Amino acid sequence: MNPLKATIPITAVEWSDKYFRLPEGSSQIAGAWVTQPLQVALLNMMTNDSIRLLAIKKSARLGYTKMMVAALLYLAEHKKRSAVVYQPVDDESDAFVVDEVDPVIEEMPIIQRIFPDWNVKSENNKVSKKVMIGSTIDFRGATAPGNYRRLTKQVLIGDEVNAWPLEVGKKGKGEGNPIKLALQRLKGASFPKAIFGTTPTVAGNSHISNILEDCDLVFRFYLPCPHCGTEQVLEFGERDGELKEYGLLWDDTQSTTEKKSRTAHYKCVNTSECGQSFHYSDLTKMELAGKWIAEDLTWTKDGLQFFTEHGYRTQPPKNVGIEINALYSLNLDGWGEIVAEWLKAKGKPANERSFINTVLGQDYEDKSSEKLDDEILFERREKYKAQVPERAVFLTGGIDSQRNRYELFVWGWGPNDEKWLVDKQIIMGDYDKESTLKLVDKAINKTYKRANGTEMTVARWCWDTGGIDPDIVNKRSKKHGLFRVIPIKGANVYGKPIANFPLKRNKNGVYHTEIGTDTAKDLLYLHMENDPLDPASEPDGLMHLPINDDICDKFTCQQLASERLIEKSVSGKKVLRWDNEGRRNEALDCLVYALAALRISTSRFGINLNELAKTPSTGGSSSNIDIEAIGAG
8 A cells, every 4th residue: 555655745844844964074063954034935935836946146154055955855855856956067066965965865864765875886876866766866067068968857956156157168169058058957847946046256247146137026034123123134234335324233433343343233224213223132033023025025934925015825926036145144153243254354355255245145346357366365375383284184286397397386175175285396497308307206205294293295196288298297197106196188178177087098008187277267266265364264165375485475376366257259259268368377277287186086086075174183194095095006
């Protein structure tokens, strides 16, 4: 009689509160998931069959990624819906599965029951695909045209869509807007569902803003003032350098940032009749009474039932937009945290942009260009306590080849692409002379000390073959280890994966790897926007530079910031491409190569930076073990 059993329908919020688990390592608070008041309507909208498209323009700190994973698994288990999840690039897609999806499944018996291969690697359980009973989930990057083909799904999730390219395809043969290509995957589905979410970036180049313009209605979260009951959207209290009459405010007469942040309060928008202030401690109660209200005054509290302005039931709109910022977050120490973050960012364009994007959830109005100021990078340099800082648990390097020299840069890595520049060496001499190459050999095998005295070697190098005889690098790869020193060349096609490591040796007997340089630069320049000296900055993607002119002088910073997005014409279309416009860029190229070496290490050789970070004192031995394994291979 088992086939006759019927599953009693429950909502995504009910299902998540009952079954969803937050694992150790990938969550600040591990254990059973509890849906916060802000998250109720969002999670239900993600799974409401009446809503065909949901676009969320958001800040950080709202638990969006966890909601997305919960919705994905709910739809797979409870509604038997097959899905595809797109991240900006293939490498980030792999990292998303390893860091966010697999650890959750390990904690959820309800998913394990429909996923026989959940604890073994097989054709049915890969970083690119999970085949369950009744549903299949695919994971892809958004840059390669092939990732949009041969997929028919009922659910499409596009994460961090503002980091997606403006178009996909080969130079001179673009295949179009990736959002439209992704939506094609839903053609013919009985209950099509598309979810797009992102932190905003720059106005004018924003996928999410374009999607919101096409939505039927855009909802914002209105909270009642605890004094007068006036419903209002939470807004930041400074505009154009002046404090407003309402919003998140502070006493600007205080002498220090810390003292100012302690006075953080929210003044009611109803300044004529109320004008009173409320505080972060009131936020939970206010959110429990809050409503999501659209521009035509349609509203909902739970994302399931929708009402007109006059309280009559109405059908949910098919295409829904959401705008939400970090002032609503219940994961803060208080609103003073946001005030302090703004006061520290103020006057620094890159930091102001990061605040506007990640805290206020708004597009940044860029009045100049996309170029990152090298002076800002130089000002952000830090004093390391050791050659290899504590959180850097894995070393990779990039080698740039010139006719009269080799330039080598070593980078240390922590979880989620946090990175530290560890060393720079410039070896002058004819590129093909054995005496020059022996100096490169010595640099490749150089060791670096941690604060506790343990030594680390560079686990993997990517060595550029462009502009010189590739056979020189091929021979050095065989000498140092085929998997330790990898010959590379940049792809001449936009949208390639950061590292397309081959499964077999080429005719020269080496693993020559193609590097998606544009894809890497898209990611790295996003990372560079965040200030490592700001205590409020999330560690993900942070770039740390040492106060050491031998390793990182002004010229190095100029090279790291050497490229900018400029408009070019490709097949009659206006597209943006990275271009150094004649400036020296060896430091940036070597960072791209070091990132490629990291991606090869994590995707092909099982290096897990989260696991290494749990025992950072053994970082050196971990790197050495990796090298020994490579030699054995």
